[in-house]
Amino acid sequence: MHNFAINYLRHEKVSFRLDHMAAKTNRTIKLSEQLTQAILNCGETRYQIAQATGISEATLSKYVNGHHGLSQETVDILGEYLGLRLVVDETKKVLRR
Numbered sequence: 001m002h003n004f005a006i007n008y009l010r011h012e013k014v015s016f017r018l019d020h021m022a023a024k025t026n027r028t029i030k031l032s033e034q035l036t037q038a039i040l041n042c043g044e045t046r047y048q049i050a051q052a053t054g055i056s057e058a059t060l061s062k063y064v065n066g067h068h069g070l071s072q073e074t075v076d077i078l079g080e081y082l083g084l085r086l087v088v089d090e091t092k093k094v095l096r097r
Contacts (some may be wrong), residue, residue: 031086035070035075035078035079035084036063036064038078038082038084039060039063039064039078039082040064042082046060046061046064049078049081052081053077053078053081054077055074055077055078059074
C-alpha cells in the first residue's frame with residue numbers, strides 16, 4: 001500500500017501551502033482537502049474555472065463548501081485543468097484500519 005498526494009503543477013505556492021498545512025497539523029492531508037485547496041488557491045474564481053471546464057459554478061461551490069461530492073469525471077476534468085497529478089509518497093507509512 002502507498003500513501004498518495006496531489007502534486008500541484010500549475011502554481012508552486014499552492015503546493016507549498018499544502019506542505020506547510022500538513023507539517024503544521026502533523027498529518028497527511030486527504031486528497032479531497034488537497035483538491036479543495038487547489039481550487040481555492042489557483043488564482044482563478046470558481047466562475048472562471050466553471051467557464052473553462054464546463055463544470056457548473058454551483059457544483060464547484062457545493063464541493064468547496066463540503067455539501068457535495070464530485071464524480072470521477074469531474075475530478076478528472078478539474079485535475080487536468082488545474083495541472084494536478086497523483087504522486088505516490090513512498091516515505092510515508094500506510095495507516096491500517
